[in-house]
Amino acid sequence: MVRVIGHLDLDYFYAQVEEVQNRSLKGKPVLVCVFSGRTEDSGVVATANYPARELGVKSGMPIVLAKEKVQGVDAAFVRMERAKYEEVSDRLMERVRENVDVFEQTGIDEAFFDVTQVTREDFGRGREIATKIKEAVFTSERLTCSIGMGRSRVVAKVASDFRKPDGLTVVMPEETESFLNPMPVTRLYGVGPKAAETLGGLGIRTVEELSRASVLDLERPFGKKLAVYLKKVAGGLDDEPVMPTREPTQFSRIITLKQNTHDPEAAIGQLDGAIDDLQRRLSSRGVSFRTLTAIAVLTDLSTKTRSKTFESPASDLSALRPEISALIKELCGSTERELRRVGVRVSDLTGSEDQTSLTQFLKGQQAG
DNA sequence: GTATGCTTTCGGC
DNA sequence: TTACGGCCGAAAGCATAC
Numbered sequence: 343m344v345r346v347i348g349h350l351d352l353d354y355f356y357a358q359v360e361e362v363q364n365r366s367l368k369g370k371p372v373l374v375c376v377f378s379g380r381t382e383d384s385g386v387v388a389t390a391n392y393p394a395r396e397l398g399v400k401s402g403m404p405i406v407l408a409k410e411k412v413q414g415v416d417a418a419f420v421r422m423e424r425a426k427y428e429e430v431s432d433r434l435m436e437r438v439r440e441n442v443d444v445f446e447q448t449g450i451d452e453a454f455f456d457v458t459q460v461t462r463e464d465f466g467r468g469r470e471i472a473t474k475i476k477e478a479v480f481t482s483e484r485l486t487c488s489i490g491m492g493r494s495r496v497v498a499k500v501a502s503d504f505r506k507p508d509g510l511t512v513v514m515p516e517e518t519e520s521f522l523n524p525m526p527v528t529r530l531y532g533v534g535p536k537a538a539e540t541l542g543g544l545g546i547r548t549v550e551e552l553s554r555a556s557v558l559d560l561e562r563p564f565g566k567k568l569a570v571y572l573k574k575v576a577g578g579l580d581d582e583p584v585m586p587t588r589e590p591t592q593f594s595r596i597i598t599l600k601q602n603t604h605d606p607e608a609a610i611g612q613l614d615g616a617i618d619d620l621q622r623r624l625s626s627r628g629v630s631f632r633t634l635t636a637i638a639v640l641t642d643l644s645t646k647t648r649s650k651t652f653e654s655p656a657s658d659l660s661a662l663r664p665e666i667s668a669l670i671k672e673l674c675g676s677t678e679r680e681l682r683r684v685g686v687r688v689s690d691l692t693g694s695e696d697q698t699s700l701t702q703f704l705k706g707q708q709a710g
Numbered sequence: 711g712t713a714t715g716c717t718t719t720c721g722g723c
Numbered sequence: 724t725t726a727c728g729g730c731c732g733a734a735a736g737c738a739t740a741c
Contacts, residue, residue, distance in 0.1 A: 651716065
């Protein structure tokens with residue numbers, strides 16, 4: 343059976359939402375920024391539109407550096423509002439879901455979908471559905487997106503990245519090799535800078551070179567599991583299914599301290615807002631957690647965490663302030679460096695999802 | 711030896 | 724020359740159980 347899989351990517355998402363909501367921004371560089379609040383311009387660029395990118399602005403770039411890139415140009419620096427983008431994303435992803443067999447959202451601005459059934463394995467019909475999805479996205483929110491279609495998740499993902507913004511790339515199954523072969527291995531999902539470096543050491547830079555390597559050669563540096571995966575991916579034959587979107591498995595909130603400190607009390611004192619915020623997110627979803635983690639980002643921007651798992655799920659995070667305190671003290675005690683950012687994470691969640699499946703299960707029991 | 715669970719780090723967007 | 728967020732899921736590393 344040939345699968346027909348798609349990957350959708352919303353173009354420069356946060357910045358595009360800002361353009362749509364404020365038409366005067368259209369055409370000029372728009373930089374959506376996370377202002378950390380430490381100094382007036384401390385923070386980074388989350389997303390920038392294409393005019394900004396043409397000037398050298400990149401995601402993750404410090405705001406002060408981005409300012410240099412756009413100096414002398416009429417550019418807009420907009421504060422990021424995540425909740426706003428989530429609302430837009432939720433509405434629009436629902437429009438996408440209506441058109442496919444299986445829908446899996448993998449981020450606020452991207453999703454995989456499987457249309458094998460509805461297309462009856464016909465990529466021509468796959469193109470039609472992709473076009474329909476693009477029209478639905480534009481009609482509902484005035485946003486453009488880029489879609490890639492292929493025989494596997496990795497092919498679809500590489501294809502959605504191939505032409506953008508507002509792109510549609512359909513890779514027929516028989517075109518898979520010729521499409522992937524010239525690509526640098528870094529384009530493949532699962533091959534980051536570290537794996538690329540290791541592959542480079544083996545003389546492997548392109549997908550074609552990777553596809554010619556033997557699993558045995560890859561096994562030594564990568565281990566069996568990853569070696570087998572890399573070989574499959576290189577041929578566009580990865581067989582991971584598109585699975586329905588799962589409930590989140592963790593929530594976290596992290597803040598930048600007003601100033602670096604090695605004093606746990608000073609750090610905890612600035613964490614109350616984050617704790618309250620997390621508590622609200624848990625309560626509104628009716629979710630409990632079993633693992634509590636304190637996160638610290640040190641002065642060198644490295645991350646350290648300390649966590650604690652309870653025997654039974656907890657739902658009142660505010661009541662666990664002493665535990666959070668203890669974890670942050672552990673973090674401070676584990677390093678000579680000062681803390682730059684601190685945060686809290688809850689994971690090993692139970693609640694809405696499990697209750698839903700329990701309800702489903704009980705319904706099944708009653709019916710049977 | 712392999713499965714499982716927990717902690718910590720890594721890496722993508 | 725430097726500059727530097729806030730999330731998320733997955734991998735890695737380790738211990739324990741069978």
